[in-house]
Amino acid sequence: MTKGQLADHYAAIAEIMLPWVGSRPISLVRCPQGRAKKCFFQKHDAGSFGDKVHQVGITEKDGHEEPYLYVDDAAGLMTCVQMGTIELHGWGARIEDVEKPDRLVFDLDPDEGLDFEAVRAAAFQFRDILKSLGLATFPMLTGGKGVHVIAPLTPQAEWPQVKNFASRLAQAVAQSDPAHFTAALSKARRKGRIFVDYLRNQRGATAIMPYSARSRPGAPVAAPITWAEMKTIDTPSHFRVGDAPELKKRAAYKALAGWGRADQSLPNL
Numbered sequence: 622m623t624k625g626q627l628a629d630h631y632a633a634i635a636e637i638m639l640p641w642v643g644s645r646p647i648s649l650v651r652c653p654q655g656r657a658k659k660c661f662f663q664k665h666d667a668g669s670f671g672d673k674v675h676q677v678g679i680t681e682k683d684g685h686e687e688p689y690l691y692v693d694d695a696a697g698l699m700t701c702v703q704m705g706t707i708e709l710h711g712w713g714a715r716i717e718d719v720e721k722p723d724r725l726v727f728d729l730d731p732d733e734g735l736d737f738e739a740v741r742a743a744a745f746q747f748r749d750i751l752k753s754l755g756l757a758t759f760p761m762l763t764g765g766k767g768v769h770v771i772a773p774l775t776p777q778a779e780w781p782q783v784k785n786f787a788s789r790l791a792q793a794v795a796q797s798d799p800a801h802f803t804a805a806l807s808k809a810r811r812k813g814r815i816f817v818d819y820l821r822n823q824r825g826a827t828a829i830m831p832y833s834a835r836s837r838p839g840a841p842v843a844a845p846i847t848w849a850e851m852k853t854i855d856t857p858s859h860f861r862v863g864d865a866p867e868l869k870k871r872a873a874y875k876a877l878a879g880w881g882r883a884d885q886s887l888p889n890l
Contacts, residue, residue, distance in 0.1 A: 622840050626862060628702045630834060630842070633865035635695035637872040638832040642698075646677060646689040646712040646719065648827045653705035656836045660707070664827075666690050673700045677716045691716055707836040710827035713783075714776065719824075721776035722783045725756070725887070726828050727791065728818035730767045732811045737856055743801065743815050744768045744851060750794065754888045759877070760848065762857045763829055764841035767815075771845075778887040780824040786887055787819035834862050844868060847876040 631638075648664040665687050666676060673696040676688035692698055701709065713722040729743045744760050747770040751758050756772040763769055774783075791804040794817060803814045821828045829835070829843045841858035860868060871877060 622862060624702070624705075627707065627834060627840075628699060630862045630865055631698045631702050632695065634832045634868055635698050637869055638698070638830070639692075639694065641832070642709055642711055642830045643693045644691060644716050645714070645830075646679065646691055646716060647830070648710045649690065649701055649704075649706045650708035650710070650836055651705045652707050652836055656707065660836055662710075664689055670700055670704060673697045677719075679719055707834055709830045709833045711830045712825070712827055713822060714780075718776055720779050722778070722780065722822065723774050723776045725751075725772040725774055725783065725787060726821040727770045727787070728763075728767060728821055728828065729770065730816040730818055732814055732816070735813065735815065739801070739815060740766075740768050740857070741851065741854075744770055745848075747794070748848060750790070756885055756888065759845055760851045761831060761843060761845045762854065762859055764833075764835035764843040764858050764860070765829075765837065766857060768851075768857055769821075769828060773885070775884055775886050780822075783887060784819075784823045787822040791817040791819040832868060842868070844871075845877055846871075847874065849876070 648662050650660055651663055652658065652660040666674065675691050675693065677691055678686045679689050680686050692701065712719065713724050713726065714720065715723060727747050729740055729747070731740050748758050751770070751772055758770050758772045761769040761771055795802045795804040801814060802817055803810050804817050804819065820826055831843055831845050833843050835841045835843065839858065840862040842860045842862060842864065844860045846854060
């Protein structure tokens with residue numbers, strides 16, 4: 622795949638991607654020499670991207686401020702591609718208030734050897750658990766091995782509260798069904814299980830953004846889907862660069878429209 626084809630993808634989906642990625646601190650996976658050569662994450666910049674990619678100052682743990690990248694229009698997206706970007710990963714909060722997340726993300730990451738049926742079942746299990754707590758969710762195919770179950774939030778709770786909620790829920794699921802789930806970071810503990818990655822829900826952590834391409838064979842694309850589609854979708858890499866017309870058509874579905882923001886708050890657990 623050429624850089625031009627990748628640019629065509631981002632130009633085509635900019636309209637449906639920007640409500641998700643726009644005005645959000647982002648980290649870029651840049652592969653200036655192509656996916657087969659060295660790639661690297663970049664989250665800070667002091668202006669080398671030009672005036673279409675912006676910076677927002679965010680205070681780090683040690684108290685000093687660093688300039689984080691963000692975009693707010695199609696020109697910013699295209700500048701990132703021109704600089705060798707393939708993937709865009711975003712914070713769980715927007716630049717208006719980086720201390721208050723606007724989403725809760727459970728990354729269901731299967732161990733090697735587990736098929737997609739296990740991931741599908743896990744996604745529905747998390748949907749039902751979160752629904753029982755009053756949170757509406759949608760699934761997102763990551764373009765990798767797993768699925769993200771995402772609950773958009775009204776930005777009210779701050780990072781410690783959101784991380785604590787996610788951690789406690791992940792631990793509770795792992796303890797109640799240890800044959801299928803683990804919340805442990807250790808690779809050895811993941812054998813034959815799905816790792817419930819709740820650490821996306823902490824300050825500074827990022828997750829792949831909807832409609833981002835992935836630096837993987839076949840150029841898959843991360844994409845939100847409906848729960849009805851989740852019942853029959855074949856793989857987390859179902860959508861690929863080149864599917865922009867279908868992705869744009871799907872973004873207008875009533876079940877997907879408006880998920881960028883939601884009027885729901887973090888419940889007590």
